[in-house]
Amino acid sequence: xxxxxxxxxxxxxxxxxxxxxxxxxxxxxxxxxxxxxxxxxxxxxxxxxxxxxxxxxxxxxxxxxxxxxxxxxxxxxxxxxxxxxxxxxxxxxxxxxxxxxxxxxxxxxxxxxxxxxxxxxxxxxxxxxxxxxxxxxxxxxxxxxxxxxxxxxxxxxxxxxxxxxxxxxxxxxxxxxxxxxxxxxxxxxxxxxxxxxxxxxxxxxxxxxxxxxxxxxxxxxxxxxxxxxxxxxxxxxxxxxxxxxxxxxxxxxxxxxxxxxxxxxxxxxxxxx
Amino acid sequence: xxxxxxxxxxxxxxxxxxxxxxxxxxxxxxxxxxxxxxxxxxxxxxxxxxxxxxxxxxxxxxxxxxxxxxxxxxxxxxxxxxxxxxxxxxxxxxxxxxxxxxxxxxxxxxxxxxxxxxxxxxxxxxxxxxxxxxxxxxxxxxxxxxxxxxxxxxxxxxxxxxxxxxxxxxxxxxxxxxxxxxxxxxxxxxxxxxxxxxxxxxxxxxxxxxxxxxxxxxxxxxxxxxxxxxxxxxxxxxxxxxxxxxxxxxxxxxxxxxxxxxxxxxxxxxxxxxxxxx
Numbered sequence: 001x002x003x004x005x006x007x008x009x010x011x012x013x014x015x016x017x018x019x020x021x022x023x024x025x026x027x028x029x030x031x032x033x034x035x036x037x038x039x040x041x042x043x044x045x046x047x048x049x050x051x052x053x054x055x056x057x058x059x060x061x062x063x064x065x066x067x068x069x070x071x072x073x074x075x076x077x078x079x080x081x082x083x084x085x086x087x088x089x090x091x092x093x094x095x096x097x098x099x100x101x102x103x104x105x106x107x108x109x110x111x112x113x114x115x116x117x118x119x120x121x122x123x124x125x126x127x128x129x130x131x132x133x134x135x136x137x138x139x140x141x142x143x144x145x146x147x148x149x150x151x152x153x154x155x156x157x158x159x160x161x162x163x164x165x166x167x168x169x170x171x172x173x174x175x176x177x178x179x180x181x182x183x184x185x186x187x188x189x190x191x192x193x194x195x196x197x198x199x200x201x202x203x204x205x206x207x208x209x210x211x212x213x214x215x216x217x218x219x220x221x222x223x224x225x226x227x228x229x230x231x232x233x234x235x236x237x238x239x240x241x242x243x244x245x246x247x248x249x250x251x252x253x254x255x256x257x258x259x260x261x262x263x264x265x266x267x268x269x270x271x272x273x
Numbered sequence: 274x275x276x277x278x279x280x281x282x283x284x285x286x287x288x289x290x291x292x293x294x295x296x297x298x299x300x301x302x303x304x305x306x307x308x309x310x311x312x313x314x315x316x317x318x319x320x321x322x323x324x325x326x327x328x329x330x331x332x333x334x335x336x337x338x339x340x341x342x343x344x345x346x347x348x349x350x351x352x353x354x355x356x357x358x359x360x361x362x363x364x365x366x367x368x369x370x371x372x373x374x375x376x377x378x379x380x381x382x383x384x385x386x387x388x389x390x391x392x393x394x395x396x397x398x399x400x401x402x403x404x405x406x407x408x409x410x411x412x413x414x415x416x417x418x419x420x421x422x423x424x425x426x427x428x429x430x431x432x433x434x435x436x437x438x439x440x441x442x443x444x445x446x447x448x449x450x451x452x453x454x455x456x457x458x459x460x461x462x463x464x465x466x467x468x469x470x471x472x473x474x475x476x477x478x479x480x481x482x483x484x485x486x487x488x489x490x491x492x493x494x495x496x497x498x499x500x501x502x503x504x505x506x507x508x509x510x511x512x513x514x515x516x517x518x519x520x521x522x523x524x525x526x527x528x529x530x531x532x533x534x535x536x537x538x539x540x541x542x543x544x545x546x547x548x549x550x551x
Binding site for chain 1: 338339340357358359360362363364366368370371372373374375383384386387388415416417435
């Protein structure tokens with residue numbers, strides 16, 4: 001059969017070997033990081049600030065190694081990550097089904113929307129004191145603040161996804177006799193997947209903020225608490241060491257969630273960033 | 274020869290005094306899309322419906338498909354009253370309505386999945402219909418990687434693979450370019466010669482209707498009614514050359530004359546909305 005409109009599909013790009021592609025992929029990061037450290041050291045050399053106020057990369061590196069050797073770094077990281085992980089899982093388990101359900105019911109949407117948006121707009125920090133009163137100073141309060149921070153963006157994203165499902169796809173499914181369950185499983189959910197992923201990304205970054213708020217203010221353990229304690233002891237090197245660990249973790253989380261989002265949206269024509 | 278439906282021949286579609294009304298979301302006024310719409314489609318017949326935009330022709334198709342309920346009147350498909358969608362019918366949509374997250378193969382499978390008809394033979398069947406619409410080699414491609422014409426081939430395969438007794442096509446080639454449209458018309462003719470089911474084909478294109486159809490139902494302005502049914506007694510197979518025949522041109526002029534008196538009464542913007550609503 002003639003196929004005059006055919007365009008070549010899925011041309012596989014050949015060429016560079018795997019090792020070279022890997023190198024080219026990490027190289028910009030390494031170069032940029034080296035340049036950053038260099039610039040930092042340059043500032044130290046040129047202005048020679050008081051190391052207690054502004055430590056150089058050398059001091060921070062040293063503190064980092066010390067913290068690692070003394071077994072302070074890993075417990076703090078694992079403590080923070082545990083709160084983050086548990087909080088996130090709870091947020092997903094609650095937020096996704098609830099968001100999908102609210103999206104499918106106009107009445108539920110009407111009833112819950114004002115509260116959800118109010119909650120979304122409110123700074124979660126405002127809830128911290130209340131959460132402390134409820135849950136004390138330990139792990140629990142951190143998990144709760146992660147949940148409170150992450151669940152609403154996840155929920156709202158899912159809801160939005162369901163509400164923007166392409167009507168023509170729904171009609172097509174109906175024309176083939178799709179029931180409610182099939183519509184949900186084979187049209188609405190796949191369509192909503194990119195929205196869910198972007199909700200997760202949002203939830204991670206907001207949950208992270210919530211986690212830090214507690215760790216910095218309450219001293220319930222974790223990286224934030226270590227940062228705070230180092231500052232109280234005027235150990236800025238150590239403070240920077242923990243803060244950079246925090247930044248590294250945040251970067252990894254964000255890049256992972258962006259990848260998840262890109263994967264979930266790979267079928268879309270325009271990819272949301 | 275497929276002309277007007279004859280006595281005793283089984284009717285694929287019998288529509289009697291069908292009416293459909295919508296409520297406009299804007300001002301809650303009622304929009305009557307169809308009124309007293311009576312039309313028969315015979316077994317094996319290719320029926321084209323043409324009419325001004327917003328006249329309700331797509332609405333009629335949706336009623337037959339079971340997607341829109343009739344407010345009055347009755348529609349029977351193979352003798353059974355339509356109460357909803359059914360596996361005896363399949364629709365090809367103007368905007369393709371392919372699942373963008375599914376590959377060509379998986380999209381073709383979609384209808385069978387909805388109808389719980391996946392079995393060991395499904396794979397072969399899907400391959401067969403993908404070949405029929407000329408998409409072999411594109412099984413793993415996503416809709417976004419395909420041109421409009423190719424997407425509609427997928428839409429056609431998705432409908433045909435369910436082996437419907439009646440095929441409903443809602444302006445299927447309206448969104449593809451003119452060259453592709455010609456090609457698709459030719460291929461559709463060949464395909465339906467093989468599959469053989471009756472077709473209701475909604476179109477804006479008078480040439481398209483005359484090229485493809487056994488009969489053309491011309492619909493009036495909204496509320497849509499049948500203005501005239503024009504039998505197309507041109508020999509098959511029809512090709513581009515057929516368009517040079519004086520009979521072809523006479524038919525085309527006749528249909529155009531019927532339409533000329535049915536210009537959309539109100540502003541185009543409104544009819545566009547109505548068309549979307551239908």
